[in-house]
Amino acid sequence: MTKQARGYKATLMLGFEDSYGVTATPVGVMMPINTCNLKPSRKKNTGGTLLGTRNPAQPFDGYTDLGGAAVVPVDALSMGYWLKAMFGAPVTTGTGPYVHTFKVGDEQPSLFIETRVPTDVPFYLLNKGCKVSKFSMDVGGDGELLATVDLMGSKQIKGATSCDSSPEAAQFARFSNFQATLKEGGQAIGVCPSFNFSLDAGLDGDTFCIGEGGARGDISEGLMTVSGSLTALLKDAALLDKAMNSTETSLELSFTAGANILTFTFNELQFELTGPTIDGPKGMRCEFAWSAYHADHAASSVVVATLTNTIATY
Known part of the structure; x- marks a missing residue:
C-alpha cells in the first residue's frame, strides 16, 4: 500500500535564471521554509456553442495562473537569497563579516523554484x-519570526x-522577535508592541x-509600494503630532544576534x-499606518x- 506524502520530507529549491524563464545550467539552493502554496491554477471555461440540445458543449482551458506564497523563517543567512530575489544582487563590502546592502533597482531577477513531492x-x-511580487513581515510577540514571500510565475x-x-544547502541562523529594535526619527522607540x-x-x-501555451511570457516590474503600521502605547503625543502635521520621519527595524x-x-x-x-x-494604544517614499534622501x-x-556573496 502506498503512503501519503509527508510535508516534513518535502523540499524547496531556489535558483536564479539566466533570462526570464530560461536557465542553461540550473544552480539551486535548498531553502528553509515553513509553508509554500505556489501552484498553477487553470479554469475550465464554458463556451456558448449550441449543439441542438440543452446539453453543454466541451469546456475549454483558460490561462494558467502560476502564483502563491512561501512563508519562511527570518534568519541571518538564507534570507539573503530572498532579498536578492526582491531587490537584485546587493553591494557587498567587508572581509568577514560581510555587509550586503540591497536597494530598489530598475529590474528584478527571475527565479526557478523547484519543490520535491515525497x-x-x-x-x-x-x-x-x-x-517576488511582495515581501512582508509582522514583528512583535513571542511567536516565530516569519516573512511572507508572494510569488508570481510563468509555468x-x-x-x-x-x-x-x-544543490547547495542554504545555511540557517534564526532571528527571534526579542532580538528586534525599532528606531523612529533615528531614536530608539520602546513603546511599540507590534510592527509590520x-x-x-x-x-x-x-x-x-x-504561443506560450496559456502562460505568462514575461513579468514586468512596476512602482515599488512600501507601507506598514505600528501599534504604540499612548504615553505622549509625539507620534500623533507627526501624523497630524504630515511630518516626514524615518523608521529603522533591526535584528541583532552577535555579529x-x-x-x-x-x-x-x-x-x-x-x-x-x-x-x-x-x-490606551494607537495604531499608526505609514507610507514610505523617496524624495531626496541620499540612499x-x-x-x-x-x-x-559570514557569507561572502549571494
Whole structure:
C-alpha cells in the first residue's frame, strides 16, 4: 500500500535564471521554509456553442495562473537569497563579516523554484519564470519570526528528477522577535508592541502571450509600494503630532544576534492620522499606518535592506 506524502520530507529549491524563464545550467539552493502554496491554477471555461440540445458543449482551458506564497523563517543567512530575489544582487563590502546592502533597482531577477513531492516514488515540480511580487513581515510577540514571500510565475513542469542533482544547502541562523529594535526619527522607540511592513513590487502579471501555451511570457516590474503600521502605547503625543502635521520621519527595524544583523531602513515616510480612541478602562494604544517614499534622501531607495553575516556573496 502506498503512503501519503509527508510535508516534513518535502523540499524547496531556489535558483536564479539566466533570462526570464530560461536557465542553461540550473544552480539551486535548498531553502528553509515553513509553508509554500505556489501552484498553477487553470479554469475550465464554458463556451456558448449550441449543439441542438440543452446539453453543454466541451469546456475549454483558460490561462494558467502560476502564483502563491512561501512563508519562511527570518534568519541571518538564507534570507539573503530572498532579498536578492526582491531587490537584485546587493553591494557587498567587508572581509568577514560581510555587509550586503540591497536597494530598489530598475529590474528584478527571475527565479526557478523547484519543490520535491515525497511520494513513494518522488517527483519534482519545477516552477519557471518566477518573481517576488511582495515581501512582508509582522514583528512583535513571542511567536516565530516569519516573512511572507508572494510569488508570481510563468509555468510549472513535472519531472521524475531534479533540475539540479547536487544543490547547495542554504545555511540557517534564526532571528527571534526579542532580538528586534525599532528606531523612529533615528531614536530608539520602546513603546511599540507590534510592527509590520509590506514591500509590493507592483508586478504586471497580465502578460499572457500567444504561443506560450496559456502562460505568462514575461513579468514586468512596476512602482515599488512600501507601507506598514505600528501599534504604540499612548504615553505622549509625539507620534500623533507627526501624523497630524504630515511630518516626514524615518523608521529603522533591526535584528541583532552577535555579529549577524538584519536591518530594514525606511528613510522617508509619513504617518496616517487614525486615532486615538478610547476602547475601555485599560491602557490606551494607537495604531499608526505609514507610507514610505523617496524624495531626496541620499540612499535613493524607498527601502534599504542591510544584511551582515559570514557569507561572502549571494
